[in-house]
Amino acid sequence: MxxxxxxxxxxxxxxxxxxxxxxxxxxxxxxxxxxxxxxxxxxxxxxxxxxxxxxxxxxxxxxxxxxxxxxxxxxxxxxxxxxxxxxxxxxxxxxxxxxxxxxxxxxxxxxxxxxxxxxxxxxxxGVETRKHRAVEEGEAIPVRISHAVMNSNDPTATKDWYEKYLGFKLSDTLWSAHMGEMMHFMRCNDWHHSLAIARGPHTSVHHVSFEMRGLDEYMRGTGRVMRAGIKKIWGPGRHLAGNNTFTYFLDPSGNTMEYTTELERLETDQWHPTLYDIADPQTQDQWGTADPMSEIIAKDSFNTPDRGLFVAPPV
Structure with missing residues (x-):
């Protein structure tokens, strides 16, 4: 496929x-x-x-x-x-x-x-590749960038745009009885998502995610960042959509960064997107180790309104 x-x-x-x-x-x-x-x-x-x-x-x-x-x-x-x-x-x-x-x-x-x-x-x-190496057992550093999640005040319109103009495919959607569709996971290859669009009060970065070597390295990295005094927003836990682990931190300028591992790879193109209810604790965290998602946690990843919309960066 x-x-x-x-x-x-x-x-x-x-x-x-x-x-x-x-x-x-x-x-x-x-x-x-x-x-x-x-x-x-x-x-x-x-x-x-x-x-x-x-x-x-x-x-x-x-x-x-x-x-x-x-x-x-x-x-x-x-x-x-x-x-x-x-x-x-x-x-x-x-x-x-x-x-x-x-x-x-x-x-x-x-x-x-x-x-x-x-x-x-x-x-x-045609960008030249860089000489890289296998990350070793116990080495708690990112292996690769996993995905980027962006806030939009109309996430379904943004999802439709990425489908129509860039050919991204919808993998799954998170949904709330009160708020409707909350997050769309979108793929451009066999990873469950490389991009996701979240419902937020304004356009901004929701989070950027980095894949770790495995569960042990993911936990060691989580602990290192916690020990460094960086604010942990949410995690460790394991999401249902994508089946990936998560720990979210706030970087010094207020952008949310995630360590993850074991993001699902789709076996088949005949994938049928699921609508997951975020009120179900399993949807947020299959392990039950992370605090329940709350407005306080969510607010951290709303970020500040992006100041660069429709303005190309200088370089």
């Missing part, structure tokens, strides 16, 4: 964040979160995961205002990039620029555009 995205989108590459507390954030992602700073360029820091062939999975930019700079996805080849850019342009999606050679580490060929809510999205192919 083919899991290939109809437009040749292959995977999540990196999430780029602008932060006022740049020095603090660099230290957090290197020393506490366990990423490797592979380079800096002026006010930019590029952070890789030891287990991932991606040049970097997080980019930090020193800025006066906190914002999401962009979310980058890979594509199969330059032809797929060109075809998608032409399609989006013809359908009235606002492009930031035409496809061309990327100026970032590893080069590549790609373009940027605004999604329905005004986030900058980049699609690229």
């Amino acid at each position: 083919s899991h290939l995205n109809v437009h040749g989108i292959t995977h999540l590459r990196h999430v780029d964040l602008a932060v006022p507390d740049y020095a603090t954030q660099r230290t957090f992602y290197r020393d506490t979160w366990g990423l490797t700073e592979v380079g800096t360029d002026g006010d930019l820091s590029f952070l890789a995961a030891e287990g991932s062939p991606e040049q970097y999975i997080v980019r930090l930019r020193k800025a006066d205002e906190k914002r999401l700079d962009l979310i980058a996805f890979g594509a199969t080849d330059p032809a797929a990039v060109d075809a998608l850019a032409a399609k989006l342009g013809a359908e009235g999606v606002q492009l930031v620029g035409q496809p061309g050679t990327l100026q970032t580490a590893g080069g590549g060929y790609g373009f940027r555009f605004f999604d329905l809510d005004g986030r900058t999205i980049e699609i690229s192919s």
